[in-house]
Amino acid sequence: MVPPIGLGTMGLDGDAGREAVVTALDLGYRHLDTAQIYGNEAVVGAGLNDAVDRGLVDRDDVLVATKVWVDDLAPDRFRESVEESREKLGVDAIDLLYLHRPRGPYDPATTLPLFDAVVDDGLVRHVGVSNFTVDQLATARARLDAPIVAHQTEYHPLFRRPALLADARDHGYAVVAYSPLAGGRVFDLDPIVLVAEKYGVSPAAVSIAWLRAKGMATIPKASSTEHLRSNLAAADLVLDEEDVERIDAIDREEELYPE
Template sequence: MKEFPQLGFGTYKLEDRDECVEAVTKALDVGYRHIDTAQMYDNEEFVGEALAESDVDIDDIFVATKLDTDNLGSDDVLETARESAEKLGVETIDLLYVHWPLDSYDPDETLAALDELVEEGVVANVGLSNFRPDQLEEAIDRLDTPLFAHQVEMHPLLQQDELLAMAEEDGHHLVAYSPIARNEVADNDTLVDIAEKHEASPAQVSLAWLIEKGATPIPKAASPEHIRDNLAALDIELSDDDIAAIDALDAHHRIVDFDEAPWNQV
């Protein structure tokens, strides 16, 4: 089984072909080995081009994508997963997520189809994304395949303690999207102070905190400078006091939120 790197490269909003190919190629060039995309991003083909162009062997790259909310019926899961693999240029998708438990999501149909894809070798690992704790428990119980990862918004301003504890107990990875809260972390005095102490940016401190907590952040970046800066978070060693100060922040601020979101349906 492929290694699951501590830090991934997100591709949300990289919708322009040249920008996406250049960004993913650069990310691989500087050391990223985990690339995250989604059917909803409309860039799987561009990511596939970058994977093909890169000097890095595809066997050394962990490739993850997500099923669109319209593609969660059994037949659609099977068909579009194969289409995603073709667009990405891989024989096996390393990790396939249910992007949101919305619209055509049906626990019986959707999860059984994911198990089938694993059995057929189209997908190596199954993931879920944006699930409430109760939905997550139900899915884990129904899946024959062990859950590999749950992807949610997570950063120092939204710390996801319950989902992190569930991940630790179940043994799956918690993957953090929007890991720098669209750079709102730069406006937080605590993070700014810690960043100054480490001669780093608040964004780098946010990423380092997530890694210390056992999460896997997947920051998106387009410019070579930001791509390198995010990766450099791996070199930051936060002290126990730093972590405690971040843990103590008021951590209930969502960036991604809308009326139909699962957490607004309880």
Template sequence: MTAFTLPSPGLGTSGNDEFERCAETVATALDAGYRHVDTAQMYDNEAAVGAGIERADVPREEVVVATKIHPDNLSYEATRRTARESLDRLGLDRVDLLYVHWPISAYDPAETLPAFQELVDEGVTDHVAVSNFDRELFETAADRLDAPIVANQVECHPLLPQDDLRALARDHGHHLVAYSPLAGGEILDDPLLSEIATEHDTTTAAVCLAWAASKDSVVPIPKGEGDHVRANYEARSLELSDDALARIDGYDERLRVVDPAPAPWNE
């Protein structure tokens, strides 16, 4: 169990790799109230995210900054080296949250996880997290680390509710960080979710984010720009009716927009 609290919602930045656009989005989000920004080596935007944090009129200590080690960089030496390179690009002396991005490619629990533990011990990151881990992979990693794993980031939305991983997060005491909480926009014309949005005089996007926020341990990290960034943040105040939540939870439509990558030792 960890006392670490991850602000919700967070700002996702995947795909936002044009420097000025990304920096302005991050600054806009922080000024609108976000206190959690998510990036990754893979996104090729850490420098822009750092610039946005610098531009915002928000003290650094109020912002949870998360980045992820690229799957190709998950050997012991590359993890240690590239984590510091990420700090340089971000313009920070530490990150709050450092993720294993995918348990593929160079990932090896016996090499990768000791490197993450050392990065915690040396103050490069405050906390360890993982992304795209199933229950077995998560439990293996948790057994190998002294530091608690405070988050598992996976695709999660009303049409991919991740019941087992949400239960694991609740029981273990970590956050399930929901990427693609709007299913890349593909979920926004869903008939049931659109019907519930009409009943609540809101948008389908807001319904998806409110559904995520209603679940124990779930922290959505929607992407967006401009007014969408603000609208996504404001959705945190939407409370869906018990009937609406029950209808969503009983819905049998399923959709996955990001293919899970196989762990090499399970192929």
């Protein structure tokens, strides 16, 4: 249910951000990802509703995802924050609601039933988690009635967590990779540059194709039409096995967003 390429929207703001969302949907994106902490849910919602009003896309064809920030996980704040997100996005129901990070007031026994409740009440259609470990995922599955449909995590050629992919395969949920271009570092990685030259594409396309080869969805951020189009097209790029292995062999690790 999670489209393979989504639009990451962290940093998109104002009229330019709204138009980037409209352009993405016009080009064929069907997955929009935002978060309470980004402060741009209203911008994303405005872009979505503009695109729907212009007849560029049917609302039911777009997966709209947002994330509850740690400050809003407390029981006395959670539902209100979800209602606020829904109103800012301008949707009847949030398609996919993530728990952004398992920290702060997060407690599986008290927090996760709150997610079930907003699903039961029709405010949210599906539940996901973000930045969890394998053990934390197991605990969440045990506490949630609603299935976990996606786990969003940092994943790129400089930060790999195969155990998370194995857990997703074992339990039937999607892994959504954020920061797929490693904050632009993929443009300076020789193995990726060489593979890009082989296929006549950008290093960004190779990094996205590498993630797709591992079965992940991904949400690269872009605002220009050129980059939006090329990121979306990267979903159709199939790397040879030797090229996937060449990228796998990069002996360097950089986590951009540690706890």
